[in-house]
Amino acid sequence: MSGKMKIAVLYTGGTIGCEGSPLAPVSGELFRKRVYALPCFRNGCIRCSEGDIAFCIEWTTNPVDSSDLMPLDWVAIASWVLERYTCYDGFVILHGTDTMSWSASALSFLLQGLSKPVVFTGSQLPLASGRSDAVQNLLTAIMFAANFRISEVTLFFDHLLLRGNRSVKVDSRSFNAFLSPNYPVLGSAGIDLTVNSTVFLNPPGGSVSLDEQRNRALRKIEFSELRQALPEYSVIALTLFPGIQAGIVDALLTLSPSLKGIVLKSFGSGNAPASSGFIDALARASDKGVVIVDATQVLSGRVQMKRYETGYQLQRKVHAVCGHDLTAEATLAKLICLTGRAMIDGSGREAVERGIETVLCGEMTL
């Protein structure tokens, strides 16, 4: 494979590898056999004008519908990348579309210091189906990973290359299923592949770069500690709706004593009902050490906690932290990752809150 760009592809399941009715993912062996049999993938080699690309396909132990993926799987995917880091020029993660934005966000936090492209993709129709978008998505994701210096986790779908932690699934029927409402697209695929490198993350400095063996070794230790810590705590997303009752928040606390964080999917620019029962219930959670992030349920725009009294009360009475223009998906992934880190190093709630308000890998704009 010398002289060629080398890309490692991980198949985790999702529609791209599904068959049957109802749809369910096929095994990794079968999926790879089907991909390699396609003329454009020629047993793991793609011919393109920029130079040939060699790729391999590996798979997770049990490829699943992405509805079944959990935070522990995020760590497993990140570990897979880390273990192959020096052997490949880039990585493609084949993933179901339903929770792809959560996984791509989580990977961006777990793989901070990334100096190579990690591109998530999948498809709306299975590879085996006649009108499938799978071939174009896989082929183009590999080409983006091989031909551009992108030091971040991205998501390619249909014709758009998006920052992973800014992406949102917006359509379950169209091939054009993902957008990043609060951030420009990183690239697009028409007749040519084009990128807007001015909106890329800067390559990481040596002290944090995963190019450094020492940093990779430290990260591996962190992943194994995170695997131990993750089952010990929970973080939830709570979507507000008119008439939400205090009892719901109390029940969540009672049922989940290990609750460490709430992504409060608030209204508009970060607002919540002022009913004292509801606010008191959130305040009780906060007093018990639960980190509450004010993250709007609106697709585009940002949280401004001081704009309305109904938002400001969350800061004053509940000590909620501001989610700025984070997507709800990235907020949840960030809160889970930061909580895990805080549990590992014993740094506690303040560190998590500070982390939420800090831009870690281009996930928000202050």
Ligand code: ASP
């Ligand atoms: N249910 C599928 C999944 O997320 C949907 C898809 O891949 O498009 O695994």
